[in-house]
Amino acid sequence: MSAVMATPRPSQVNAGKWASYAFLASCALFFAMPLYVMLVTSFKTMDEIRLGQLFAWPAAPTLQAWADAWGTVCTGLACEGVRAGFWNSVAITVPGTVIPILLGALNGYALAFWRPRGGQFLFGLLMLGAFIPVQVMVWPLVKIVSALGLFGSLPGLLLVHTVFAMPVMTLLFRNYYAGVPVELFKAARIDGGGFWRIFVQLMLPMSTPMLIVAAIMQITGVWNDYLLGLVFGGRDLLPMTVQLNNVINTTTGERLYNVNMAATLLTSAVPLLVYLVSGRWFVRGIAAGAVKG
Template sequence: MKRRATQTWARLGIYAFLICAAAFFLLPLYVMLATSLKSMDEIRLGQLFALPAAPSFDAWRAAWSEACTGVSCEGIRGGFWNSVAITVPSVVLPILLGAINGYALSWWKPRGGEWLFGTLMLGAFIPIQVMIYPLVKLEAAIGIYSSLPGIVVVHIVFAMPIMTLLFRNYYAGLPGELFKAARVDGGGFWRIFVQLVLPMSTPMLIVAAIMQITGVWNDYILGLTFAGRDHLPMTVQLNNVINTTTGERLYNLNMAATMLTSAVPLLVYLISGRWFVRGIAAGAVK
């Protein structure tokens, strides 16, 4: 009886901690959402945590299509489509290349593979800021600086080490007998990869996609440096909206723009979160 009571109190303590942690992390999200739905007259009252008296999406419409980002007042919708154009190839290509690298390094073990893997891991620990200037000079020399291919190449370069690590660890945990049987049946490198390995990689592909989408979509410094004026991502446009405001600072518009900018990674995680947990449990990041 005493043991059962102890377990009950322990469970209540865990629930209390989880509720407090959830409230701590969700409070800023609530403040942003509530503020974005208020008018400026209501915001001036200083009641930060109060619900909107008359909720309105006017600030959201203005943030999307009317807010000024420098000299242009077309909202952040242009930055949204720029972010989509940057994110799609910057997610698909690194995941594909990382899967191939991880597959080769875990099962085929090419000559010099350990040195290659060590070099990639070394690259994962080099700060991005250290590599910006050399990459600027390199891309300028080959003519892709300040362009869409230029920013995509940069994201691929910085994603390759972690993508290779994730896939290598995942594939190394798969039963070796499957691979050996496939080779006995005459399967080559690409046939085994496409017909055997990829169908078993769904949880890890979801993990990699969530990590890459979140990283690329939320990136600011690389987009500002490499994308060029015509391809600025949504995060850069958000910064321009907030910092080019003249006169009264429109907090409801700023919060609405922030919510719109963060909507895509939030939706991706909410939709595929269970796959993310499953991929981690399957050994994707062990």
């Protein structure tokens, strides 16, 4: 009798379900509203924007603001749009994703299976580095990169991104490999596999879920970075985020809100696309061991 009485009624279940749907819809609307305003504003002319109808759909949609944002808007003294910043961001993000992931996977593999002397101490230092704010390390890194003759160059900027990515990348792969049966590693050793052969032929092919998680985190982190690109990029390697800041803060007359919105959407297009395309893979990777250990 008590079990029957404790069972929730269908009306209570439906009420809870609809309440959850309402809450999720409210959250989605809250986060989607700014994106909607940016999108519709980017398709409006300045005459229509002056009417003050923020949420209204454009009466005569135009792509002129997008064309100006990409190719002609001023980002300081130069009026070449955010196009140059886009290709700079691509040049930074591709190696800035591949190199830290490979090094993080190598570190995690060594710490999980080979366990070198002093490995736990080094791992502790890496984890300590993860809690040091970026702003605290900027000035020492400027001195180090300058002493190496790499300041304002792509190798110097990649070195800085790799340094800041190492703690998280190492933690992710170490925890992932900690969930792999050690018998598999021992069997590979018995078959004559060495350090590099086991890593390349066995561990990396097994790491697809974690590689996807790490790639998503690193792509979005490097692409959205502003501070490191501004400080270490020099004049010729400014990423798209810095160019966007220059577009918004450069005023040579009337502030073009439609161009600013279009430039913002162009800058955020790559991270949005990455999340939309690979969001489910991110969840699978997390479930496959990203937070184990």
